[in-house]
Amino acid sequence: MTKENQTEISSETETSAAEAAPTESGKAPPDAAGHAPGEDVADQAAEAPAQVEAIVEPDDLQTQLTKAQSEAQENYERFLRAAAELDNFRKRKEREVNDLRKYANQNLLKELLGVVDNLERAILANRDEGSSTGLVEGVDMTLKELLKIFEKSGVTPIAAVDQPFDPNLHEAVMQEECADVPENTVVRELQKGYQIHDRLLRPAMVVVSR
Secondary structure (H helix, E strand, O other), X not given: OOHHHHHHHHHHHHHHHHHHOOOOOOOOOOOOOOOXXXXXXXXXXXXXXXXXXXXXXXXXXXXXXXXXXXXXHHHHHHHHHHHHHHHHHHHHHHHHHHHHHHOOOHHHHHHHHHHHHHHHHHHHHHHHOOOOOHHHHHXXXXXXXXXXXXXXXXXXXXXXXXXXXOOOOEEEEXXXXXXXXXXXXXXXXXXXXXXXXXXXXXXXEEEEEO
């Protein structure tokens, strides 16, 4: 065997031994990305707890669902209350507007009742005297026209004579003994009373039996 052949055999033997031998640190060689084989396993082990924490238990889902349903019910009830309050406000305003229209002229009509009283007294006095002049007829026509205006405005006279005394409609100024009339019955009317729609404009001044 020549010296050159011995040198080639020695080189091949050293190369094979170098490939089969482990690294100096006793670890496997790194992969193509430059990571040691154990590093991927360590990273996966570190990510595992985070994935476990992300899993929501069924009991937690039920609790969240119950809470959401409770909040939805509270919001719905709050909406119903707000809607009811708004509807009541609307109805109240409608009543106020209607009352304003119905009773807008209440004070003026009340003042005119004195005019009606004087016209009625004038007509009654002339009839008692038996006079039937054109002046009386003119006063009577004026009274009728005024009463028509009252009627259009919702003003109506209050029934009094022979009616049971009603403190809401009648004002008793005196009492009389009347054997043939039930007690607390209106026997005379001293001044007419009036209503405007369903509201008292002026009570009737009456005499009541006892």
